Amino acid sequence: MTSFTPTPVTEAAACCAPLTRETLNAEQADDLARSLKALADPTRLRLISIVAASEGEEACVCDLTEPVGLGQSTVSHHLKILMDAGFLTRSKRGTWAYYRLVPGSLDSISRLLVTA
Amino acid sequence: MTSFTPTPVTEAAACCAPLTRETLNAEQADDLARSLKALADPTRLRLISIVAASEGEEACVCDLTEPVGLGQSTVSHHLKILMDAGFLTRSKRGTWAYYRLVPGSLDSISRLLVTA
Numbered sequence: 499m500t501s502f503t504p505t506p507v508t509e510a511a512a513c514c515a516p517l518t519r520e521t522l523n524a525e526q527a528d529d530l531a532r533s534l535k536a537l538a539d540p541t542r543l544r545l546i547s548i549v550a551a552s553e554g555e556e557a558c559v560c561d562l563t564e565p566v567g568l569g570q571s572t573v574s575h576h577l578k579i580l581m582d583a584g585f586l587t588r589s590k591r592g593t594w595a596y597y598r599l600v601p602g603s604l605d606s607i608s609r610l611l612v613t614a
Numbered sequence: 615m616t617s618f619t620p621t622p623v624t625e626a627a628a629c630c631a632p633l634t635r636e637t638l639n640a641e642q643a644d645d646l647a648r649s650l651k652a653l654a655d656p657t658r659l660r661l662i663s664i665v666a667a668s669e670g671e672e673a674c675v676c677d678l679t680e681p682v683g684l685g686q687s688t689v690s691h692h693l694k695i696l697m698d699a700g701f702l703t704r705s706k707r708g709t710w711a712y713y714r715l716v717p718g719s720l721d722s723i724s725r726l727l728v729t730a
Contacts (some may be wrong), residue, residue: 508718518667518720520667531659534650535654537650540644540647543647547636548637556703590657599729601729604729606724608727611721611727
């Protein structure tokens with residue numbers, strides 16, 4: 499089994515008060531924008547959603563192409579963007595790559611956007 | 615005082631379970647991606663953050679240009695994207711336009727991303 503270490507979820511997401519409580523500085527805004535850009539695509543949102551809803555919160559790339567109606571190379575491209583942004587990890591077992599949601603990665607973004 | 619009605623925050627954001635609890639369908643993913651795209655820009659994140667942190671959660675466009683270091687036409691362009699996505703409302707009083715965070719608009723996105 500080969501594991502790939504993703505880029506950790508942004509410092510801004512990890513550290514900070516909601517964006518409505520303190521004014522974001524330029525660096526924090528850059529970090530958060532980068533994370534949001536990785537999510538701001540319908541295919542990537544569906545992929546994350548399918549992975550998270552799968553048994554064991556893990557899905558084989560072989561099970562991801564059909565639900566989103568795209569070829570494996572396009573799906574792999576989107577999955578790489580989500581890995582690079584720290585939302586998914588990938589492990590290879592046998593022929594297939596399996597993707598798993600990084601615990602807390604979506605929550606850290608969610609916490610930044612909440613106002614209450 | 616002239617008020618502009620923003621496009622309401624997306625149906626997906628208003629209605630649905632977190633994206634990790636149910637698999638998003640294509641329409642929900644499109645809606646959420648559109649909202650996230652409006653947010654996924656460092657300048658727009660800083661503008662929302664400054665508006666929300668301002669007294670009365672309202673800011674004059676005249677107070678927004680200096681903190682982000684951009685001219686008024688660029689700032690107005692970003693503010694329009696945030697209004698069109700339903701995150702800000704705008705009202706005009708005298709010479710200036712004032713921007714206000716739409717209550718619940720960020721929270722509805724936050725709720726979709728939370729996994730717990």
